[in-house]
Amino acid sequence: MSRIYVRKTKRQSWTDDQMAAAKQAVSGGMSVKSASEKFNIPRVTLARWIACPTKQKGLGSKKPVFSPEQEKELANHLLDLEARFYGVNMKDVRCLAYELAVKNGLEHNFNHKHEMAGRYWLEGFLRRNTHISFRRPEATSAARARGFNKPSVYAFYDMLENLLDSKKFPPSRIFNADETGISTVPPKKLKIAAKKGKKQVGSITSGERGTLTTVVMCMSATGQHVPPYVIFPRVRMHDSLKKGTPNGTKFNCNPSGYMNCDTFLDWFDHFVKHINPSEQNPALLIIDGHSSHTKNLSFADKARANIVTVVALPPHCTNKMQPLDVAFMTPFKSYYASATENFMRANPGQVIGMYDISELLGVAFPKAASVDVAVNGFRKTGIWPLDRNVFCDADFAPSEVTNQPEIVTLITVTDPMVIDESTVQLITLPTTISLSTSTTDQLGHTPELDVSVNSHLDSFSEASPNSSFNISPKDILPLPKMSAAKTLKRKRKAEKAVEVTSTSYRQGLSIAEATKTIKAIKGRKQAPKKRTKVLKLDEAFEDVLCDVCGANFSNSEDGQGWKKCISCMIWFHFDCSNEDIVVCTACN
Numbered sequence: 001m002s003r004i005y006v007r008k009t010k011r012q013s014w015t016d017d018q019m020a021a022a023k024q025a026v027s028g029g030m031s032v033k034s035a036s037e038k039f040n041i042p043r044v045t046l047a048r049w050i051a052c053p054t055k056q057k058g059l060g061s062k063k064p065v066f067s068p069e070q071e072k073e074l075a076n077h078l079l080d081l082e083a084r085f086y087g088v089n090m091k092d093v094r095c096l097a098y099e100l101a102v103k104n105g106l107e108h109n110f111n112h113k114h115e116m117a118g119r120y121w122l123e124g125f126l127r128r129n130t131h132i133s134f135r136r137p138e139a140t141s142a143a144r145a146r147g148f149n150k151p152s153v154y155a156f157y158d159m160l161e162n163l164l165d166s167k168k169f170p171p172s173r174i175f176n177a178d179e180t181g182i183s184t185v186p187p188k189k190l191k192i193a194a195k196k197g198k199k200q201v202g203s204i205t206s207g208e209r210g211t212l213t214t215v216v217m218c219m220s221a222t223g224q225h226v227p228p229y230v231i232f233p234r235v236r237m238h239d240s241l242k243k244g245t246p247n248g249t250k251f252n253c254n255p256s257g258y259m260n261c262d263t264f265l266d267w268f269d270h271f272v273k274h275i276n277p278s279e280q281n282p283a284l285l286i287i288d289g290h291s292s293h294t295k296n297l298s299f300a301d302k303a304r305a306n307i308v309t310v311v312a313l314p315p316h317c318t319n320k321m322q323p324l325d326v327a328f329m330t331p332f333k334s335y336y337a338s339a340t341e342n343f344m345r346a347n348p349g350q351v352i353g354m355y356d357i358s359e360l361l362g363v364a365f366p367k368a369a370s371v372d373v374a375v376n377g378f379r380k381t382g383i384w385p386l387d388r389n390v391f392c393d394a395d396f397a398p399s400e401v402t403n404q405p406e407i408v409t410l411i412t413v414t415d416p417m418v419i420d421e422s423t424v425q426l427i428t429l430p431t432t433i434s435l436s437t438s439t440t441d442q443l444g445h446t447p448e449l450d451v452s453v454n455s456h457l458d459s460f461s462e463a464s465p466n467s468s469f470n471i472s473p474k475d476i477l478p479l480p481k482m483s484a485a486k487t488l489k490r491k492r493k494a495e496k497a498v499e500v501t502s503t504s505y506r507q508g509l510s511i512a513e514a515t516k517t518i519k520a521i522k523g524r525k526q527a528p529k530k531r532t533k534v535l536k537l538d539e540a541f542e543d544v545l546c547d548v549c550g551a552n553f554s555n556s557e558d559g560q561g562w563k564k565c566i567s568c569m570i571w572f573h574f575d576c577s578n579e580d581i582v583v584c585t586a587c588n
Contacts, residue, residue, distance in 0.1 A: 012059055014041045019057075022046055065101055065108045065121070068128075069468040074100070075129045077473040083397040085145050086480045090134060094122055096477055103471045145398035147316025153396075156314050156321070156497035157388040163309060163499070164386060169284045171221035171384045175275070176286045176377075177267075178217055178324040179259050182361065184352040185210030186337040204344055206351035213357050214257055216267050217324055217332075221384040223371030226274050228361065229267045232354060233257025244359030246366060248274065264292045265299055272306050282307045286383065288318050289495050297509040303501045310500040320381070320395070327377030328368060335364035402482045 022039040023046075026032055032050070036043040049055050066074065074097070081087050088096070094116040101108040101117075110117045126132060163169070184206045194201040211233065218226035227248030232241055234253040242251055250270045252263055259267075277283040285303070287293045289312045303310045318325050339360045340352060352360070382390035498505055568587055 012045075012057060014039070016057065019046075019049060023050060026050060063107070065097070065106055065110075065117075067468065070100075071125065071128060073468050074473050075132055077477070078132060080397075080479060081477070083394050084401050084480055085137075085140055085398045086401070087137060088477070090119075090122060091116065092477075093117075093125075094119070096473060097121065097125075099476050100469065100471070100473060103476065104469050140398075141316075142402075144316040144319065146402045147314065147399075148320060148396065149399035149403070150396050152314040152496060153317065153321070153391065154388060156311075156317075157382070157386070159497060159499060160311065160383065161386060163284065163311065167282060167284075167309065169282070169309075171378070172224065173275075173277075173281065173283045174221045174286070174378070174384055175218055175226070175271075175283060176220075176323045176383075177226075177271070178288060178318070178322060178329075179214050179290075180217065180324075180329055180332070181212045181214055182333075182336055182357065183210035183212050184340075184354065184357065186333070186340050188333055188337045190334075190337060190341060203341070206340075206344070206353075210352075211354055212257055213354070214259060215361065216259070217328060218271060219324065219328065219369070219374040219377070221323075221374065221378040223374040224275075225369040225374065226271060228365060229270055230358065230361070231257055231259065231263060232357075234354075240355050242358055243355070244362040246362055249358075249361075259290065259292050261292045261296045261298070264296060265302065268299060268302060272308070277307045279307055282309065284308075285310045286313065286322075287311075287500075288313050288322065289315050289498075294495075294498065294500055295509065295512075297506070297513055300500050300506050300509060304506070308501070312498050312500055314497040315495040320391070321383075323374070323377030323381050323383060326380050327373050331373065332364055332368035335367045336360060339363040401480045404482065 018039045018041060022035045022041050025035045025038070026046070030038075032047050033043055035041070036046045039046075078088060078093065097117040098108075098110045098115050100106070101110060108117075110121070185208070189203055192201065192203060213233065214231040216229035216231070227246055227250070229250050229252070230245070232251070232253040233256060234241075235255055237251060237253050242249070245251075250267075252266055254260065254263060271285070275283055285308055287310060293299065293310075294312050300310070313321050320326065343352060343356065343360065344350075378384040380390065382388055565587055
């Protein structure tokens with residue numbers, strides 16, 4: 001069978017619109033001959049179609065297995081699965097097509113032995129549905145898919161909207177900061193020219209695994225970029241590490257090379273130095289929820305003292321809600337990878353070391369730190385201009401897989417002092433519950449519940465009211481949905497978007513730190529005194545040799561077959577002496 005059929009005649013070259021117009025003209029009084037000439041349709045064909053209104057267009061004996069409506073429904077179902085991060089591969093699509101044809105009783109010529117449609121059918125299906133293609137997916141953790149949900153995201157935008165309305169931050173005073181790692185061996189390699197068909201194409205690198213250095217980036221909604229802050233994995237700093245960096249770059253080092261509480265405080269001093277916040281010109285800083293940022297009481301106090309309002313993004317949402325991740329990091333990493341390749345090409349035989357990182361950073365950072373990149377990053381995340389509708393329902397589709405009904409207890413109190421079982425009612429909510437931020441404090445305690453229920457389902461995930469199949473694709477391969485919520489006991493409280501510099505959150509940090517200190521004091525034990533072990537006489541001579549045969553006493557089992565001399569206390573074999581003798585040969 002040919003993959004692409006090439007027409008050899010001009011039969012049925014007219015379109016459905018031409019036939020419909022010709023039929024309408026004939027019903028209006030035009031003759032069949034005149035209509036056929038006007039709309040370029042053969043006269044006999046037009047007459048046959050007028051006589052048989054239910055006739056369908058088609059050539060040859062080969063008929064499509066699915067109608068256009070059925071293929072459209074199948075294509076939409078495949079896209080729904082992909083939107084939830086449970087997409088199917090080519091083989092799965094072919095098996096699904098076979099099962100649809102069999103269960104719906106459709107005439108087909110699919111492979112009954114392997115129970116799947118042919119690859120030619122799949123190629124034709126992709127040609128008829130050009131909006132679908134097979135792509136290699138990016139691995140996404142279950143926590144990230146679950147974390148990006150409407151309640152968490154909208155709670156952040158509610159908090160941000162309140163801050164912008166109350167403190168009137170201009171876009172030039174809204175900043176975003178984030179860390180990234182740059183290595184002496186960048187993971188991303190650019191494409192190079194090579195012979196077509198060659199199985200393996202190589203490119204020289206500094207090593208199999210590189211040394212990671214942390215760089216803190218910060219930019220504003222108007223395109224102002226704070227100079228980088230570099231953290232080297234070293235114990236001591238050296239001036240040779242600073243060569244070639246952008247002007248104003250600050251350096252630090254620690255054994256791990258990662259961000260910690262003390263290092264973050266030092267970066268904040270660097271941040272304050274460059275933006276100069278004041279009572280008349282305060283600043284808003286948006287960061288992620290790393291523990292060195294949100295569990296750092298010293299940082300919260302220093303930010304409050306320097307008139308900087310700090311907001312933490314919801315957990316597992318930075319890939320879509322953090323401007324630096326959305327717009328800056330990808331071009332920066334590309335420019336850095338290009339700089340490393342140029343360095344290796346210009347210095348044959350030399351490898352990139354820690355002392356070359358700053359020079360490569362000085363090449364890549366100015367190219368990526370443009371005004372357009374910063375403006376687009378804040379616009380795409382809906383932070384400035386403030387727009388929570390930048391994310392559509394399809395963006396929240398992965399979280400629908402783990403969305404579970406919530407049980408809410410409604411208490412109707414007629415008498416404030418008397419509450420009985422008749423006033424308690426349990427209600428199961430079928431969709432997501434959103435907690436009002438006005439009644440939820442920054443530490444996650446909810447004294448009162450203000451519940452709003454989204455009664456409508458997402459438009460993309462609604463089941464078709466009139467399916468073109470008797471048994472639809474959703475019946476055979478249903479959309480993924482978690483059956484029951486896990487009842488695991490969490491060791492720590494679930495994180496959420498918070499205002500780190502708020503009074504209530506700072507009090508919570510202070511209480512948590514005091515509790516931790518008290519537990520450490522109570523759990524501290526006095527170091528035990530060292531005791532000198534006094535060996536017993538039997539243990540002192542544990543490894544003596546038999547006076548007769550020279551065997552080692554420690555190799556015996558519990559002293560079996562040995563005697564001890566009553567005179568010198570030396571052990572010797574039972575078999576090496578008479579049974580009545582209880583003294584060794586030397587003493588005897």
